[in-house]
Amino acid sequence: MVQMNTEWNSARDWRVSCQSNWGVPKTIDLWDLVRNQRTLKGAFPLVTLSRLVQGLLDQVVIRDLVSVSEDEQGVVWFEVTGESRVGGRSSIEVEVQAKVLVTCQRCLEPMVQTLLESVRFDVVTQAQFDALDNEDIDPDESDVVVGSRQFDLLELLEDQLILAIPYVPKHLKCQPKAPLHDVGAEDEGLGVEQKPNPFDVLARLKGRQ
Numbered sequence: 001m002v003q004m005n006t007e008w009n010s011a012r013d014w015r016v017s018c019q020s021n022w023g024v025p026k027t028i029d030l031w032d033l034v035r036n037q038r039t040l041k042g043a044f045p046l047v048t049l050s051r052l053v054q055g056l057l058d059q060v061v062i063r064d065l066v067s068v069s070e071d072e073q074g075v076v077w078f079e080v081t082g083e084s085r086v087g088g089r090s091s092i093e094v095e096v097q098a099k100v101l102v103t104c105q106r107c108l109e110p111m112v113q114t115l116l117e118s119v120r121f122d123v124v125t126q127a128q129f130d131a132l133d134n135e136d137i138d139p140d141e142s143d144v145v146v147g148s149r150q151f152d153l154l155e156l157l158e159d160q161l162i163l164a165i166p167y168v169p170k171h172l173k174c175q176p177k178a179p180l181h182d183v184g185a186e187d188e189g190l191g192v193e194q195k196p197n198p199f200d201v202l203a204r205l206k207g208r209q
């Protein structure tokens, strides 16, 4: 996967231009975007992404731009730019970012995780895609999407954010949660009681004499 910009884009101009297109992105004409080298920006509520938020903590719910909080949680911002070179490949550049609430796997407290993805995809026809030999595709180099006049942009953005969630999210600094009680010590105590007392054994042997 080709990673590009990996910094949280808090530039006011960028945010404002995304937010001017507020709402859940529907399908788009990807061929038109590529052919005319257009850029599409937008912003929408994070909770729209049901696959992403499933299994996560309850996320901040944003209903309109007025309710976007200072900490920027609950919103997805994105930018998609089409590109086509004469005689070359068509591609799109996708930038998407959001902040989600996850559970820290060290202290088990909630934490805000920044998700950023900036990826370039080659845009191919279905026929080109079918003809691709999977062994020729280097997963680190080549991301491919099949172009369509009804391309599901929401699904692509959601996939990218899901991929951006760390496998084991952790605060930069925190302490592991202390266990409720020490089970190991109890087991050990039980073990000692069950062992025969060596002095009893000795006394029995002496009694036989």
Ligand SMILES: [Zn+2]
Pocket (backbone or CB within 6 Å): 104, 105, 106, 107, 108, 109, 170, 171, 173, 174, 175
């Ligand atoms: Zn933590």
